[in-house]
Amino acid sequence: MKTVFNSFFGGLVALLFILSFAACTADNELASSGDTGVGGSLARFTIIGDYLYAIDHTNLKVFDLENPAAPRLVGEQEVGQIVETIFPLNDLLFIGSAQSSYIYRVTDNGIPEYVSEYDHSLIVSCDPIVATEKYAYVTLRSGGDCRVGFTLNELHILDVEDINNPRLIATYPMQHPLGLGIDGDLLFLCDDAAGLKVFNVADPASIELLYHFTDMVAYDVITLDGQLIVVGPDDLYQFDYRDRNNIRILSQIPIKA
Amino acid sequence: MKHRWIPLLAFLILLLGACGEEAEENQFVQGLQPIYAEDLSPEHLVLLPPQPVESLGKIYTKDQLLFIGEQGRGIHIYDNTNPEQPINLHFLEIFGSQEIAIRGNILYVDNFQDLVAIDISDLSNPREVSRVKGVYELGNGLFPTEYSGYFECVDRRRGVVIGWEDALLTDPQCLR
Numbered sequence: 001m002k003t004v005f006n007s008f009f010g011g012l013v014a015l016l017f018i019l020s021f022a023a024c025t026a027d028n029e030l031a032s033s034g035d036t037g038v039g040g041s042l043a044r045f046t047i048i049g050d051y052l053y054a055i056d057h058t059n060l061k062v063f064d065l066e067n068p069a070a071p072r073l074v075g076e077q078e079v080g081q082i083v084e085t086i087f088p089l090n091d092l093l094f095i096g097s098a099q100s101s102y103i104y105r106v107t108d109n110g111i112p113e114y115v116s117e118y119d120h121s122l123i124v125s126c127d128p129i130v131a132t133e134k135y136a137y138v139t140l141r142s143g144g145d146c147r148v149g150f151t152l153n154e155l156h157i158l159d160v161e162d163i164n165n166p167r168l169i170a171t172y173p174m175q176h177p178l179g180l181g182i183d184g185d186l187l188f189l190c191d192d193a194a195g196l197k198v199f200n201v202a203d204p205a206s207i208e209l210l211y212h213f214t215d216m217v218a219y220d221v222i223t224l225d226g227q228l229i230v231v232g233p234d235d236l237y238q239f240d241y242r243d244r245n246n247i248r249i250l251s252q253i254p255i256k257a
Numbered sequence: 258m259k260h261r262w263i264p265l266l267a268f269l270i271l272l273l274g275a276c277g278e279e280a281e282e283n284q285f286v287q288g289l290q291p292i293y294a295e296d297l298s299p300e301h302l303v304l305l306p307p308q309p310v311e312s313l314g315k316i317y318t319k320d321q322l323l324f325i326g327e328q329g330r331g332i333h334i335y336d337n338t339n340p341e342q343p344i345n346l347h348f349l350e351i352f353g354s355q356e357i358a359i360r361g362n363i364l365y366v367d368n369f370q371d372l373v374a375i376d377i378s379d380l381s382n383p384r385e386v387s388r389v390k391g392v393y394e395l396g397n398g399l400f401p402t403e404y405s406g407y408f409e410c411v412d413r414r415r416g417v418v419i420g421w422e423d424a425l426l427t428d429p430q431c432l433r
Binding site: 018035036037038041043044056061069070072073076147219220224229230232233234236238240250251253255256 | 272283309310311313315316317318319320323325333335337340341342346356357358359360361362363367372374376380386387389392393
């Protein structure tokens, strides 16, 4: 009787153990399924909630990721010509194209609706855009995909507090600005062969250059709450920016042969 | 070094023979020519040892992993647990890819005209779990991006363009 009880009890313990393990696994899967990564500012893919937004040269496509392993195309709309980049902020999409910076709002069914745009069609150029709830930062550059006769290399800061009416506040000349990243009032700007620039943008009408790392070629950045990832064609750089008075390089790894 | 000119000379002679006087109008200029992949299965998904970056693409990070795109060829995967010492782990070869996004354990990547979902829960054994076919136009491969100058026009009958290389071009008809 005792043996029977013991084996029953042992079995119960084993069952509970297996069940708790299974529950734990399920929890992990649940936790990770909503877990989205972060891309650079030159990205043409971004994820908000259960949807993947993908732009090609003219169109914005929406993929439903409710079953992450089986994305479904659920929407497609034309945005503009030479669409370059897409940046997510809450339920907003900031889309950079050669002529305009567009703002879309994602609706409940995942389909984005046009809100407004900042038209810079007089200056046709490549223009990645990043934003906070108050301001958007756009780099305009000459050459490459968006090459036209007129060349211009600038940072434009827009007031987007009223997203229906984005308004240009200030422009700043750059060498050949590419990707950029914003974290609070720190703006990280990749200025190609001119290196990485770090600005205090607390006053957008008068930004302050805090650091200029000149001995590097910078194409794009990712800001990660104090950790900065920067890439150029030859090297991967990482910085610690937790203390803005002491932004320092953590590593430089050659990535080219 | 001298021998490098022999094929060019032979080519010139052939050209002269073939085209007669027209050949004299040909202009040789430095530019880019497409690299074609003639026989690529779109399902080509191969994990290779770490590779150097040749043509930097997009960057993406999730958890301790850093992904660096190789334009038109795939994704370099780094372990970035220690940002002072990132480790190049693998190169995931996917031709025709430019973009990266990750949710949970699924990596989304464009693959020529398709969107592909890849399960990366086991990094040493990534596997395709689904594919949405034909959602992209093949606009990307028709001209070299971030480049100004002459290039050899893409001939789509020769396959899909997976990259561009420096070349001495004969009377190129494409310029950007």
